[in-house]
Amino acid sequence: MAEAVRVGIIGAGKISGQYLKTFAALNGDGVRLVAVADLNESRARQVAESVEGVRALTVDGLIADPDVDAIVNLTIPAAHAEVALRAIAAGKPVYTEKPLAATVAEAAAVMKAADEAGIPLGCAPDTVLGTGIQTARRALDDGLIGTPIAATATMVTPGHERWHPDPDFYYLPGGGPLLDMGPYYVTSLVTLLGPVSRVIGAASALRTERTIQSGPRAGQTVPVSTPTHVTGVLVHESGALSTLLMSFDAVNTAASPIEVHGTGGTLAVPDPNNSRGEVRVSTEAHGEWRPLPTSAGYERAGRGYGIADMAWAADGSGVAESRASGRLGFHVLEIMEGVLKAAETGGSVEISSTVERPEPVPFSDR
Incomplete structure (x- = not known):
């Protein structure tokens, strides 16, 4: 070693x-x-x-x-x-x-x-280096679902004040569901489908304050000064379209964290906030969902x-x-900031940066 x-x-x-x-x-x-x-x-x-x-x-x-x-x-x-x-x-x-x-x-x-x-x-x-996202990446690279045409990424939670003792920064500019949780989803989408050239967005904030529910400050309120529900469309350079839904307002969802739709099938991708998870596929030839064996990524x-x-x-x-480079992190941040700018203006925002799709991680028992 x-x-x-x-x-x-x-x-x-x-x-x-x-x-x-x-x-x-x-x-x-x-x-x-x-x-x-x-x-x-x-x-x-x-x-x-x-x-x-x-x-x-x-x-x-x-x-x-x-x-x-x-x-x-x-x-x-x-x-x-x-x-x-x-x-x-x-x-x-x-x-x-x-x-x-x-x-x-x-x-x-x-x-x-x-x-x-x-x-x-x-x-x-x-987390994109783990077996969950990397197995999905391998399936896409192998052409299992044909040419990718679209993806959805969904994250729904009522808010981090339920468990975090000091949640203030989640509700300030620079926080919110997109900048807090969005990096897991957007980084995964870029890893799976490549860089993004343009974005569209819409956002809302239904509550002006949140009540801390745990820790020594339980019962105190924190002000909300950033969007707490964000939707967006990412236009990848490949032509694929990804739709985001990031919320600190909604309660729950039955949607897969990420789904990638191709010309020959759909991949259900596990929670990108974790390094592992089951990847499932439904193809035109075999409509029933079936799990894919782990085939890539750092196992531990x-x-x-x-x-x-x-x-x-x-x-x-x-x-x-x-x-997991700074260059990738920069591109992801520009995408997310672009979605928020598009939400403010009601238009679309061009993404000036680009990045090479990260190299895949071969299966490793590390």
Whole structure:
């Protein structure tokens, strides 16, 4: 096993627990967690005390530490660009939680800095590297449903205030169902069907405030200042059309998280918020739904595999731009921001960026 990339996490909030679990399971295969920092220093200390060999540092200290090779940026979206730019200025590769930044303008500054410095940049979600999305990708590449002509992506929940103790940022600009959950779905659609050239959108916000239902702030209300129900149409460069429905207002749905319709059949794709799940197919020749055997993707994938994939791509010489790339994250962010702009104007928005369809992940027991 090649020498692992020494990783430092900035941001020890709720999502960090999933990264910690993944890094522990990887056991130094590609990456090794060595440090953690958070503006709330007690949270960083709690993580350091729970993981052998991990030091609690200040944010400044972690960015400057010569024993940290790469940074995993798990701060809130509003801080993603600032932290990434500081890491790049220190010469360190960054893997950032989604979205790449709060706005396309901020993300463009991050991309420019990384390109000029020659620094690899990665961006969540990396759930697309797991067996669920990758098995669906393999089926499409093998022509199982013919030529893809359309897709639907549906995410419905009454809102994150039901379970999150501090849900405020979900209801501020930069939050909402599209920018929060949309990256999983849009990244999957680009992975499956390729880049997007134009979008159409509509949006609404039916409530002006939300009531926190768990944790020490239960009963408090938070204001809503961003759309909480968004629909959109993505026009892929291939000509395929994807329809999005992202809601923090509706209660439930029986729809598959993603369906891809082709000239010869339909794929039902599992929840892109997870790395695994059953892919089902119904073809013109065999109308009944049937499951597909797992045929691609990292079998043990979890949150954090994006930075591991970057390390594996470099083959022991640091990290390299790989499938869950900043370039892909930028394109996905521009798509989502474009849908929101189209919702405001009532028209369509051209997407100026493009990206190569990410390389498939062959089946791996990693």
